[in-house]
Amino acid sequence: MHYVIMGCGRVGATLAIELSERGHSVSIIDQDSEAFSRLPDDFSGQQVTGVGFDREALEEAGIAEAEGFAAVSSGDNSNIIAARVVRETFGVSNVVARIYDPERAAIYERFGVPTVPTVSWTTDQVMRRLIPLPAQVELRNSTADLSVYHVQVGESWLGRSIGELEDLLPLRVAFLVRGGEGVLPRYDTVIQQGDEVRVAASPTHIRRIEAVLADGPSEVTE
Template identity: 25%
Template sequence: MYVIIAGGGEIGLHLAREFIEAGHEVLVIEADAKLRERLEEELGDVTLDGEGCRIQCLDQAGVSRADVFIAATDADENNLAACQLARLKYQVPRVLAKLNNPRNRNIFHKLGIDSTVDIAALVLESLKSMIPLFPFVRVLSLEDADVEIVQIRVTDASPLVGQKLEATGLSALGDAATLVRLGSAPQVISSSTELLAGDRIVCVVPRDQAEKLRLEVEGPTPSIA
């Protein structure tokens, strides 16, 4: 598989390393000489001097034969332009973009770039998952499938403690969720499962149902007077 990454910063470096270790052909497009030098010191001759939003550079990179194109610069406008070119001009089958500002998500989607990775949201949800005070965490958003992987934590103060799943607002999860309980192996949850403090439920839900599920777990967000 031929993977082109526009942007040789920390994320670009990490992605390039992972793809190369998996045996794939990788090219990183980067205009900064110091970043290119760093990449080449660690990964070898895998860089191209240029910007991923310029046609001449993309032609030189051989984007027309790429299987995957990833725009991972720190500028959303460059990532958007690069992805648009890769998708529309070169018909790259798989195009992904790093999203630096969550407010730009709708712009990407309106222009057909549905596979975005929201860095700020990932960091926030990762921090929340480490803090027991947050009972509902969005673990991963699968843009193409329009679903989210979420984690529900049953805290000591949760009204879910001692209840069977079928008696809660989580009953719709059915057999599509996994229960992680301290001291036990992960198991498929059932409607008759009694929830205990410390339980974690990991499930895949449609995107339009995720907020409803959060409200069942956390309740409405308090308004600020």
Template identity: 35%
Template sequence: MRVIIVGCGRVGSTLAVQLAAEGHDVHVVDRCPKAARRLPDSSRIRFHEGNGYSRAVLEAAGVEHADAFVAVTPGDSSNIVSARTAKETYRVPNVLARVYDSRRADIYRELGIPTIADVRWTVHRIHRMLLHRHLSPDISFGNGETVLHRSELPAYLTGRRLAEFDVDGEIRVVEVTRGGHSLVPSHSTTARPGDLVTFAVATTSLGRLRGFLDKELGT
């Protein structure tokens, strides 16, 4: 995945390092050339000096071929302008923006741009939204290391014991809503059509959970 990150502060640089370590190609944009010192020497990270809403700078960073765009500068206005440029001009499929003033969050949402508040778990939240946007968590805990995710089980999993979906230390089924009623599953509880299942899952295992929901376990 090619990701463009506008803003090379603590959040932007940390996110860039994490994504690069996972094999993604990352292009970081910042007005201050000294900001590049926050980044390691990596073949998967490229630094671009300039404004995140400059078309010339964005095109140099490969925005026309980007899979995701993240705006995390210290200014809400800069973030929304650069995010809108990526979304509306270059049609980047996954655009996120950091927001400091919560009153502006509604503006972002009206524009179809998900926002991330200025809290301790910002990097974890952005990372999860970039790579697992189809697994939107209902609740997150700590600094975002563990989340609760609810999903209707695919039909082909009907009849399987819910305990089979547990992965020690990574994924656990903690609740099932069935016919409008909630229950805590026992070891022998089997999946039925229409079950809405709540998983407690480590953020690092979201990809594995997605695999469980996309295809039959063990295949």
């Protein structure tokens, strides 16, 4: 899959390297050509010198074929403008923007632009929004043999209810993060695009749960 990154600072360079090492095609945009020195000599991705929200730069980076876009430059305004251009002009829905101001980040989340404030920044958080990663343990209780996991839910689950998910799998949905706000789901709460899902489950079952969440309800076998 192809991914485009705006900003070749430490975070952007790390993302580009990790995505490339995972076998993905990567283009990285920066208006300072010297920023690309952060990339290793054997980096196989494309390096585009230009402004990350400029249409020509984005087209040169292959945004039309992109599965996802990360705006991780040092400027909040540039990152948000780029994220909106990519979503609204090029139709790429899988975008994430780095935002330094947590209050502004929450506002943009409500407009459907996933953001990561610098105060809670990690490369893993951005990667998790761009590509499928294994379930992340957020709380573990070894005595009770239960953990709370941050899991990724495939598109085939969108429009289905929390109740359907809980009836099919050995888990309980602890909470959702939707538009930057926490949601305690009901049985009939419908899973939406962009929902971040936390589930309580046994470590014994988490691999099967991950597979079914990725592939859809049809993968459930008795």
